[in-house]
Amino acid sequence: MSVAADRTTAPRYLEAFEAARREEPAWLAERRRLAIERFSLLGFPTTKDEEYKYTNLARIARGEWRPGSGGSLQPDALAAATYEGLEGPRIVFVDGRFDPERSTLSELPEGLEATSLAALLATAPDALEGHLTRYADFEGRALTALNTAFFEDGAFIRVAEKAVIAEPLQVVFVATGDAGTVTWPRVLIHAGRQSQVQVIETYISAAEGAHWTNSVTEIVGEDAARVEHFQVQQESVEAFHTGRVEMLEERSGYISTISLVLGAALTRNDVRITLDDEGCECALDGLVVISGKQHVDHHTLIDHAKAHCNSHQLYKGVLDGSSRGVFNGKIIVRQDAQKTDAIQNNKNLLLSTKAEIDTKPQLEIDANDVRCTHGATIGQLDKDALFYLQARGIGAGEARSLLVYAFAADLLERITVEPLKRHLERLLMRSLGRDSAAQEVSE
Amino acid sequence: MLEVKNLKVRVEEREILKGISLSVKPGEVHAIMGPNGSGKSTFAGVLAGREGYEITGGSVTYLGQDLLELDPEVRAREGIFLAFQYPVEIPGVSNMYFLRAALNAVRKHRGEEELDAVEFIALVKERMKKLKMDDAMLKRAVNQGFSGGEKKRNEIFQMAVLEPKLAILDETDSGLDIDALKLVADGVNSLRSPDRSMIVVTHYQRLLDYIVPDYVHVLAHGRIVKSGDKHLALELEKKGYAWVEQLAASGEMVTV
Ligand SMILES: Nc1ncnc2c1ncn2[C@@H]1O[C@H](COP(=O)(O)OP(=O)(O)OP(=O)(O)O)[C@@H](O)[C@H]1O
Ligand SMILES: [Mg+2]
Numbered sequence: 001m002s003v004a005a006d007r008t009t010a011p012r013y014l015e016a017f018e019a020a021r022r023e024e025p026a027w028l029a030e031r032r033r034l035a036i037e038r039f040s041l042l043g044f045p046t047t048k049d050e051e052y053k054y055t056n057l058a059r060i061a062r063g064e065w066r067p068g069s070g071g072s073l074q075p076d077a078l079a080a081a082t083y084e085g086l087e088g089p090r091i092v093f094v095d096g097r098f099d100p101e102r103s104t105l106s107e108l109p110e111g112l113e114a115t116s117l118a119a120l121l122a123t124a125p126d127a128l129e130g131h132l133t134r135y136a137d138f139e140g141r142a143l144t145a146l147n148t149a150f151f152e153d154g155a156f157i158r159v160a161e162k163a164v165i166a167e168p169l170q171v172v173f174v175a176t177g178d179a180g181t182v183t184w185p186r187v188l189i190h191a192g193r194q195s196q197v198q199v200i201e202t203y204i205s206a207a208e209g210a211h212w213t214n215s216v217t218e219i220v221g222e223d224a225a226r227v228e229h230f231q232v233q234q235e236s237v238e239a240f241h242t243g244r245v246e247m248l249e250e251r252s253g254y255i256s257t258i259s260l261v262l263g264a265a266l267t268r269n270d271v272r273i274t275l276d277d278e279g280c281e282c283a284l285d286g287l288v289v290i291s292g293k294q295h296v297d298h299h300t301l302i303d304h305a306k307a308h309c310n311s312h313q314l315y316k317g318v319l320d321g322s323s324r325g326v327f328n329g330k331i332i333v334r335q336d337a338q339k340t341d342a343i344q345n346n347k348n349l350l351l352s353t354k355a356e357i358d359t360k361p362q363l364e365i366d367a368n369d370v371r372c373t374h375g376a377t378i379g380q381l382d383k384d385a386l387f388y389l390q391a392r393g394i395g396a397g398e399a400r401s402l403l404v405y406a407f408a409a410d411l412l413e414r415i416t417v418e419p420l421k422r423h424l425e426r427l428l429m430r431s432l433g434r435d436s437a438a439q440e441v442s443e
Numbered sequence: 444m445l446e447v448k449n450l451k452v453r454v455e456e457r458e459i460l461k462g463i464s465l466s467v468k469p470g471e472v473h474a475i476m477g478p479n480g481s482g483k484s485t486f487a488g489v490l491a492g493r494e495g496y497e498i499t500g501g502s503v504t505y506l507g508q509d510l511l512e513l514d515p516e517v518r519a520r521e522g523i524f525l526a527f528q529y530p531v532e533i534p535g536v537s538n539m540y541f542l543r544a545a546l547n548a549v550r551k552h553r554g555e556e557e558l559d560a561v562e563f564i565a566l567v568k569e570r571m572k573k574l575k576m577d578d579a580m581l582k583r584a585v586n587q588g589f590s591g592g593e594k595k596r597n598e599i600f601q602m603a604v605l606e607p608k609l610a611i612l613d614e615t616d617s618g619l620d621i622d623a624l625k626l627v628a629d630g631v632n633s634l635r636s637p638d639r640s641m642i643v644v645t646h647y648q649r650l651l652d653y654i655v656p657d658y659v660h661v662l663a664h665g666r667i668v669k670s671g672d673k674h675l676a677l678e679l680e681k682k683g684y685a686w687v688e689q690l691a692a693s694g695e696m697v698t699v
Contacts, residue, residue, distance in 0.1 A: 382531075382533075383494075384531045385531050385532075385533045387492075387493055387494070387515060387531075388527065388530070388531040388533065388585075389533070389541070389545075390492070390514070390515040390516040390519070391491050391492070391493075391515050391516075391518075391519055391524075391525050391527075392519055392541070392542075392545035392548075392601065392605065393516050393519035393520045393545045393546075393548040393549045393552070393605070394516060394541075394544050394545055394548055395516050395548065396514065396516065398544065398548075399516075402536055402540075402541075402544070403533070403536070405535070405536075406533060406534060406535025406536045406584075407535065409535035410535070
């Protein structure tokens with residue numbers, strides 16, 4: 001019992017858990033029971049917990065949350081999650097529940113399975129056993145424990161051995177967004193040996209309420225699998241978003257994940273990967289573009305468990321207004337992980353004197369023949385560059401946008417799905433009061 | 444075109460320009476020479492609208508308007524062009540995008556149609572050829588990784604594209620070898636016209652062999668201590684800046 005936790009509302013969760021009736025395999029029921037017990041012990045973390053020093057979850061902890069109703073949506077509710085020029089299959093969830101009408105899964109390419117977890121649990125749960133809830137541990141993790149206890153549905157994505165999926169798959173979570181509602185999105189991506197896939201996970205709100213999303217995504221790549229994962233969070237600026245991405249790579253695998261955060265009042269993302277065998281590579285990237293009173297906290301962990309693995313990390317923040325960013329990047333290099341090559345970079349652009357960023361690398365290195373580099377920068381717009389642009393006739397506002405765009409350009413280059421990249425370019429320009437042919441800037 | 448009267452400027456509590464007067468008529472080329480730290484770049488920066496200067500006295504009238512009232516981008520659109528002594532590197536923004544945004548901002552201000560990508564490329568390619576510049580540079584980020592000479596040439600190239608009314612070249616010759624200097628001078632000379640004026644800031648007389656000025660002014664300690672025609676540059680070359688220091692000390696002021 002430490003002060004680093006707030007258990008005031010824990011009994012309410014336990015009650016809700018007891019009241020729920022689910023038809024599901026015994027192994028999952030057992031996991032859930034462990035999870036809710038764990039949560040009851042843990043409670044919500046407070047700012048006394050070192051891991052949450054800068055991120056105050058009190059408004060979530062004290063909230064009385066009810067499940068989203070999944071009620072009716074406007075016909076254009078998915079507009080914000082539609083990336084012009086991107087066709088491909090799409091699996092949609094409204095308030096965390098599968099919405100077959102809005103999903104387009106009829107022509108899935110060979111080797112790709114994308115289904116509702118709930119449907120699969122009811123019909124053929126065997127594919128999930130040993131995977132679902134097995135990667136994202138909840139020992140000391142209250143939020144993951146809650147998701148595990150309460151998720152009703154979510155996406156299961158399975159890529160068959162050697163299948164190379166050409167078109168990106170989209171997973172969309174729409175919250176109806178009424179104030180006081182909570183959703184528990186859950187995703188499991190299981191990429192078979194030597195398979196290849198791109199998955200875009202998008203979170204949006206249909207209304208501007210103070211709702212809460214608490215998501216968990218598990219990704220496992222078997223030997224030499226290649227997974228490119230993108231997470232776009234563009235929820236209501238009133239919303240709370242807590243998310244966990246837990247990844248595991250087997251021999252010679254490659255996983256990249258890019259966390260793109262523009263929405264929510266408060267965001268806390270825990271992005272973690274274990275490089276569990278030799279020859280793995282991973283890229284954990286992020287772009288945060290916030291203003292007003294928004295708060296975004298990224299806690300990342302790269303666990304180099306075995307030798308000859310490379311990890312790259314580039315997190316960039318563009319902070320305006322009195323917004324606040326937190327980046328905590330932990331890299332563990334275990335004794336066996338010789339010849340590890342880890343690069344971490346966190347770069348921040350503060351557009352206002354009231355914006356703030358706390359950035360901290362954390363390296364724990366137990367091997368002696370490794371290369372780990374890290375760096376963090378915090379800067380303002382370059383005044384000389386601004387004047388140079390203005391001296392050529394470019395207006396002050398446009399000059400600012402151009403420099404912000406330029407700051408984010410190398411990160412945007414890492415978004416290999418062109419329509420998504422263009423979407424973000426437009427958002428970036430718009431968030432800075434500019435909406436023109438952004439993609440030409442760097443051409 | 445440009446009328447500067449008794450301009451006084453402070454930078455961080457220090458008076459840098461101590462009463463400069465200069466009158467530039469359409470078509471004229473004025474050279475401003477002077478030792479390091481005499482205030483040449485400060486003068487150029489004030490005209491272009493750089494921030495950080497406190498104007499404590501005097502006035503600047505450009506085409507009948509109070510120039511000091513205008514934002515830098517408006518000055519540029521109104522035809523003022525500063526070729527920077529130290530051009531700025533802007534990673535992530537291509538020359539192509541930058542220059543097109545600039546040109547279209549200027550054209551829009553003049554009530555002209557904006558150029559589309561195809562028209563724009565045709566225009567820049569033609570101008571680049573004159574300055575013997577490689578097209579590949581268009582795709583590169585503004586000035587990033589450019590050599591000193593390339594940066595200077597890029598300034599003149601931008602000037603050729605933007606076609607200003609009043610060009611201020613701040614030591615565009617420094618860092619150039621003789622071949623590059625000739626190219627740059629040719630570029631500048633091809634832009635000379637009866638309604639385009641230029642202020643050429645330079646340290647050395649050499650540039651003025653190629654860009655022949657109508658007037659030469661010598662600036663020292665924030666004052667124009669001597670003005671004359673192109674022969675003044677030669678005299679200065681011969682006598683050295685020590686002579687200027689003496690002039691400044693004696694308070695003597697010679698105008699044409
Ligand atoms: N931003 C500034 N802050 C402080 N001092 C400045 C600033 N800009 C110029 N100065 C000072 O003003 C004086 C004039 O500088 P300026 O750059 O105008 O000289 P210059 O004649 O262009 O010299 P150079 O031949 O070296 O280019 C110098 O003493 C310089 O140190
Ligand atoms: Mg100078």
